Amino acid sequence: MVIAFYVIAGLAALAFLAAGLMKLARPKDALKQNGMGWVDDFSASAVKLIGLAEVLGALGLILPGVTGIAPVLSPVAGICLVALMIGAVLVHNRRKEPAGPAIGLAALAAVATVLGFLVI
Template sequence: MIIAFSIAAGLAALVFLGAGLMKVARPKPALKQNGMGWVEDFSAPTVKLIGLAEALGGLGLILPVLTGIVPVLSPIAGIALAVIMIGAIVVHVRRKEPVVPPLVLAVLAIAATILGFIVIS
């Protein structure tokens, strides 16, 4: 199970860390220009906060298990990321945008969460 968790959590961490850092580093107009129309619905600090939450959640998926320091935080980070993605799904549905990317990420975060709870028990 540790291999399955490592794959799911590592993949999710990579995606969330990359997406989060992009939202933190780029200005709101650049994000909109790159196809993230949903940023129109949020202020610039809120977009940065979402990015920070995604980046920290990505790190939280893998670092606790890798370091052995409070490994229960890994599945908790997975739960938090799934909640963020459920919010993203709601935003995309309201804007009549494709919901597949946040749906896939939500499923990946949930899979990492379940596997994380199995691994740490």
């Protein structure tokens, strides 16, 4: 069960880390040109905050369990990532954009959350 948690949480963390770093590193216009039309609905600082939340959530999935410091924070980070992705699904649905990737990431984070609570 522990191995399953780290495999699923690791995959989720890699996906959220990549997405978050991209939002932090690239300007809003570059994100829009790459197909992220949803950035029109948010300020540049809000897009950066979303990216920061994804990066912190990715770190929160893995680091508490690996370090042994407050391991209950791993599934808590998963809950926060699921909430973030529910917001992403709502934004994409409102804009009539495909929400599949956000739903997939929400499901991955949810599975990591459940496994995290079972492992603790």
